[in-house]
Amino acid sequence: MNANKPDISERALQLLKALTERYIREGQPVGSRTLSRESGLNFSPATIRNVMADLEDLGLIRSPHTSAGRIPTVQGYRMFVDTLLTVKPLDESTVDRMRTELDTDHDSKSLVTTASSLLSGITHLAGIVTLPRREHASLKRVEFLPLSEHRVLAVLVISDREVQNRILNVERPYTASELQQASNYLNAQFAGRNLEEVRRSLIRDMKSDRADMDRMMRTAVEMADSALNAAEEGDDFVMAGETNLMEFEELCNPATLRQLFEGFNRKRDILHLLDQCVNGAGMQIFIGEESGYQMLDECSVVTAPYTVDGRVVGVLGVIGPTRMAYERVIPIVDATARIMGAALNPRE
Amino acid sequence: MNANKPDISERALQLLKALTERYIREGQPVGSRTLSRESGLNFSPATIRNVMADLEDLGLIRSPHTSAGRIPTVQGYRMFVDTLLTVKPLDESTVDRMRTELDTDHDSKSLVTTASSLLSGITHLAGIVTLPRREHASLKRVEFLPLSEHRVLAVLVISDREVQNRILNVERPYTASELQQASNYLNAQFAGRNLEEVRRSLIRDMKSDRADMDRMMRTAVEMADSALNAAEEGDDFVMAGETNLMEFEELCNPATLRQLFEGFNRKRDILHLLDQCVNGAGMQIFIGEESGYQMLDECSVVTAPYTVDGRVVGVLGVIGPTRMAYERVIPIVDATARIMGAALNPRE
DNA sequence: GCTGGCACTCGTCATTATGGAGTGCCAGCG
DNA sequence: CGCTGGCACTCCATAATGACGAGTGCCAGC
Numbered sequence: 001m002n003a004n005k006p007d008i009s010e011r012a013l014q015l016l017k018a019l020t021e022r023y024i025r026e027g028q029p030v031g032s033r034t035l036s037r038e039s040g041l042n043f044s045p046a047t048i049r050n051v052m053a054d055l056e057d058l059g060l061i062r063s064p065h066t067s068a069g070r071i072p073t074v075q076g077y078r079m080f081v082d083t084l085l086t087v088k089p090l091d092e093s094t095v096d097r098m099r100t101e102l103d104t105d106h107d108s109k110s111l112v113t114t115a116s117s118l119l120s121g122i123t124h125l126a127g128i129v130t131l132p133r134r135e136h137a138s139l140k141r142v143e144f145l146p147l148s149e150h151r152v153l154a155v156l157v158i159s160d161r162e163v164q165n166r167i168l169n170v171e172r173p174y175t176a177s178e179l180q181q182a183s184n185y186l187n188a189q190f191a192g193r194n195l196e197e198v199r200r201s202l203i204r205d206m207k208s209d210r211a212d213m214d215r216m217m218r219t220a221v222e223m224a225d226s227a228l229n230a231a232e233e234g235d236d237f238v239m240a241g242e243t244n245l246m247e248f249e250e251l252c253n254p255a256t257l258r259q260l261f262e263g264f265n266r267k268r269d270i271l272h273l274l275d276q277c278v279n280g281a282g283m284q285i286f287i288g289e290e291s292g293y294q295m296l297d298e299c300s301v302v303t304a305p306y307t308v309d310g311r312v313v314g315v316l317g318v319i320g321p322t323r324m325a326y327e328r329v330i331p332i333v334d335a336t337a338r339i340m341g342a343a344l345n346p347r348e
Numbered sequence: 349m350n351a352n353k354p355d356i357s358e359r360a361l362q363l364l365k366a367l368t369e370r371y372i373r374e375g376q377p378v379g380s381r382t383l384s385r386e387s388g389l390n391f392s393p394a395t396i397r398n399v400m401a402d403l404e405d406l407g408l409i410r411s412p413h414t415s416a417g418r419i420p421t422v423q424g425y426r427m428f429v430d431t432l433l434t435v436k437p438l439d440e441s442t443v444d445r446m447r448t449e450l451d452t453d454h455d456s457k458s459l460v461t462t463a464s465s466l467l468s469g470i471t472h473l474a475g476i477v478t479l480p481r482r483e484h485a486s487l488k489r490v491e492f493l494p495l496s497e498h499r500v501l502a503v504l505v506i507s508d509r510e511v512q513n514r515i516l517n518v519e520r521p522y523t524a525s526e527l528q529q530a531s532n533y534l535n536a537q538f539a540g541r542n543l544e545e546v547r548r549s550l551i552r553d554m555k556s557d558r559a560d561m562d563r564m565m566r567t568a569v570e571m572a573d574s575a576l577n578a579a580e581e582g583d584d585f586v587m588a589g590e591t592n593l594m595e596f597e598e599l600c601n602p603a604t605l606r607q608l609f610e611g612f613n614r615k616r617d618i619l620h621l622l623d624q625c626v627n628g629a630g631m632q633i634f635i636g637e638e639s640g641y642q643m644l645d646e647c648s649v650v651t652a653p654y655t656v657d658g659r660v661v662g663v664l665g666v667i668g669p670t671r672m673a674y675e676r677v678i679p680i681v682d683a684t685a686r687i688m689g690a691a692l693n694p695r696e
Numbered sequence: 697g698c699t700g701g702c703a704c705t706c707g708t709c710a711t712t713a714t715g716g717a718g719t720g721c722c723a724g725c726g
Numbered sequence: 727c728g729c730t731g732g733c734a735c736t737c738c739a740t741a742a743t744g745a746c747g748a749g750t751g752c753c754a755g756c
Contacts, residue, residue: 031718043729050720061361067718067737107515145491147507155513160496163513165503167455243613257605258594265591266649379749392699397750415706522745 008058011050015039016060017084020051020072024323027249029069074288074322077300081285081326090331093316094122098336102343107161108132110237115316115340120241125320126264130237130274132306132313132344134158135196142186142224144179152179154227158195161273164265166227174219182220190224236271239264248321251298263295277303277315283334298322302329304337308344316340356406358398363387363431364408367400368420372671375597377417384416422636422670425648429633429674431688438679442470446684450691455509456480461587463664463688468589473668474612478585478622480654480661480692482506483544490572492527500527502575506543514575522567530568538572547576584619587612596669599646611643625651625663630680636670646670650677652685656692664688 018039022030032045032052039048052070055061060076063069072080098118102111112129119127139159147167154172156164183198190198202225242264245251251260263269273291277284286301295318303317317333366387370378380393380400387396400418403409408424411417420428450459460477467475469558489505495515500522504512505510522530538546550573590612599608611617621639625632634649644667651665665681666672 029718033718045718046720046730046732047728049721050729053720065721065737067735069718105517140495141493143491143493145489145503145505147488147505147511151506151508153511154505155493155501157493157495157501160499161515163495163501163515165513166510167509167511169453243606243609246609248601252602254594254600254605257602258591261591261594377749381749393749393750394699394701395697398698401751411750413706415704417749548748 002003009051009055011041013079013096014041014054015048015051016072016076017080019070020059020076020080020084023071024325027065027323029071031069034069039076043224074290077287077322078290079175080108081287085327085330087331088327090335094332095335095339098339099342102339104314105161106343107163108344111340111343112314113240115336116238116240118243119316119318119333119336120244122332123249123318123324124241125318125321125324125329126242126245127240127316128237128270128274129316129340130314132308136194136309136311136313137162138194139190139198142183142227144174144183144223146174146176147177152223156221156227168223168226170223178216178219181216182223183329184187185217185220185273186224195228198224202228237268237274245299245320248323250321250323256298259295260299261313263293269293269295273301274315274317277317278304278312283325283330283337285330300324300326302326302333304333306337306340308341313344314340356402359389360403361427361432362389363396363399364403364420365428367409367418368424368428368432371419372673373673376410377419379417382417422638424640425635425670429635433675433678435679438683442680443683443687446470446687447690450687453509454691455511456692459688459691460662461588463684464586464588467664467666467681467684470578470680471666471668471672472589472592472595473604473666473672473677474590474593475588475664475666476585476618477597477620477664477688478662480656482662484540484542484657484659485510486540487538489539490531490575492516492522492531492571494522494524494527497521500571502571504575516571516574518571525655526564526567529564530571533565533568534572543576543681544615546572550576584615585622587618593647593668596671598671604646607643608647611641617641617643621649622651622663622665625665626660627655628653631685633674633678633679648672648674650674650681652681653684654688656689661692662688 015035018041019030019035022034022038032048035052036043036045036048036140043051052061055076056063056070058075059073060079061070062073063072101114101118106114108131113132116127116129119125121127137158139156141161143155145153145155147153150169150171150173152168152170154166154168157164158164190201193201202221205221206225218274242261245260246257251257273286273293273296283302283304285303286296287295288300291299291301298321299319300322301317301319302324303315305312305315307313316337318329320329363383367378367383367387370382370386380396383400384391384393384396402417403424404411404607406423407421408427409418412419431677449462449466454462455634460479464475464477467473467477469475485505487504488507491502491503491505493503495501496523498518500516500518502516503512504514506512514564538549541549550569553569555571589608593608594605599605621634621641621644631650631652633651634644636648637645639647639649646669647667648670649665649667650672651663653660653663664685666677668677
């Protein structure tokens with residue numbers, strides 16, 4: 001019927017769907033008798049068994065041991081998610097709640113935190129949201145303030161809700177008026193242009209040895225450069241509701257939990273995974289080992305990028321057991337990403 | 349021999365000490381035979397048993413069930429910690445390491461984070477450090493910058509490594525020069541005075557209807573007041589190494605873990621507990637239920653306040669199982685508190 | 697007051713028995 | 727040819743059993 005599944009009958013797919021749904025709901029291996037009752041198809045357990053044997057041969061389901069029922073394999077879940085899933089439309093009241101919580105006055109850090117809690121609260125899984133990338137945000141203004149002989153405070157105003165400051169270590173003392181001149185120059189040059197552009201211009205300026213650059217300008221450029229390059233603050237994403245994962249039988253043994261939580265704290269692996277989602281088109285789902293990280297072997301990750309001005313600036317999603325309620329989770333993640341984007345868009 | 353322990357023999361105490369040490373080391377109930385071998389005292393198991401019966405009557409030890417060995421009760425640990433403990437002096441290289449890690453250029457947030465990781469790394473428990481209170485820090489300078497019609501950015505310079513900014517929502521637009529005047533006025537008035545003092549002055553100014561206050565001054569005062577009162581950022585303490593706690597058998601069941609980690613995320617209870625330590629004189633130890641929080645029933649908390657200019661500005665410590673190596677942990681927490689204080693003290 | 701001895705209590709661990717759920721296969725039916 | 731009922735078989739879970747060892751409490755004797 002389809003190039004992807006040439007040798008797999010409609011009926012088998014139907015059964016895979018029923019089996020997966022049941023397993024997600026109950027968490028127990030599903031037997032032929034149960035499936036015969038619940039699949040909707042009217043076949044005897046024996047028939048079901050034959051089909052199940054086929055599905056097992058195809059690697060879509062497996063039995064934990066002889067004479068237990070079957071559970072979906074990663075490939076089984078994959079097929080379920082890709083072609084069988086009937087997503088549950090999100091009820092309007094939830095959307096409203098999210099919108100009101102996210103659409104109030106927030107700086108981006110608190111927006112991200114709230115979004116993360118919302119995700120985890122609604123899905124009862126772990127929520128995860130990256131901080132929005134700033135490269136394409138425009139620089140509204142720069143100010144420098146002298147702090148001490150060797151330190152200067154740089155204030156970068158990105159929007160009227162978003163301000164960053166960085167303390168620069170400088171070689172020599174600068175007077176207040178020097179700094180004032182520098183920021184005047186920079187504001188004239190760069191205000192309103194986006195950060196990435198600004199950074200590139202600065203580098204160009206520093207390389208060129210233009211005759212028309214006086215000492216002040218040189219100072220200004222150098223200072224701006226170090227202000228922009230100062231390490232981004234450590235937290236690249238925010239997680240919430242990790243403890244929700246302790247609810248699930250299949251994750252609840254000390255070894256698994258330990259690995260998982262250490263991975264969360266380490267952040268690096270999660271970050272890599274999320275980075276992949278920035279480029280990938282739209283929503284992405286990693287099931288079990290698909291993620292490639294051992295700590296997530298028993299977990300699935302559902303992510304969606306969120307955008308400002310049509311440009312992807314971050315990723316959000318949830319982490320839960322492979323056996324999560326995809327049909328419920330997917331629309332939630334999707335909606336959250338859209339609302340998040342909307343909340344970040346400049347309005348006034 | 350002492351009003352507190354009139355009816356308890358030196359020998360019994362000796363045994364309590366040996367038993368506790370052994371239990372802390374091995375994590376298994378300790379029997380009379382073992383104790384007879386290891387206590388240093390030369391008594392037969394039978395004698396030891398008699399003494400142990402006494403200790404049990406006094407509520408210092410108990411057996412998990414008939415015919416298991418004994419383990420210390422909370423009161424047992426209490427007596428052990430208060431009067432029997434021989435603390436292990438801290439080796440110099442560890443202290444050096446801590447000093448170099450903490451004494452480098454840090455703002456207070458990153459200082460706290462590093463201290464917390466250090467504590468957890470060295471003790472293999474969970475480390476916990478509150479952010480330093482700012483009330484007694486002096487205000488070096490204030491600046492205001494206009495952001496948009498209804499927003500003003502306030503920058504509070506506290507030291508040359510410590511800057512805070514707050515976005516104020518204001519009723520009407522202010523011009524740059526108005527704001528400049530306001531900050532000039534405030535700097536003249538308050539620069540170098542401590543935050544608490546400044547806050548009090550501001551309130552006094554706002555209440556009084558002094559004739560010599562012009563509109564500019566009034567603006568300045570009101571703005572400074574809202575800048576100072578803006579909610580302190582959410583994180584009041586920083587934890588690290590929570591996952592270390594998963595190493596311990598006695599904490600490692602899902603229910604306990606869940607309670608514990610949810611408590612950590614909730615922060616409130618931990619915060620209350622730490623608040624008690626600000627006032628308490630010096631190092632404090634909560635053993636098991638002594639803390640009064642159910643989530644910590646199986647844990648002990650060792651804390652020490654850290655000071656700047658002889659004033660307590662924060663608390664740090666570790667959380668671990670009741671069965672932690674107090675004699676090692678106590679000097680570590682103590683040293684960390686001192687080094688932390690030193691690192692926070694203004695130097696230049 | 698200390699000690700060795702003895703009976704007793706429990707928890708741990710491995711073994712065994714039992715029941716139930718589920719499978720695979722086969723023969724028969726439409 | 728596809729579906730079905732029947733049947734033997736496998737394997738997990740649970741409980742029951744017994745041996746073992748660690749540890750206790752108590753007592754009589756030194």
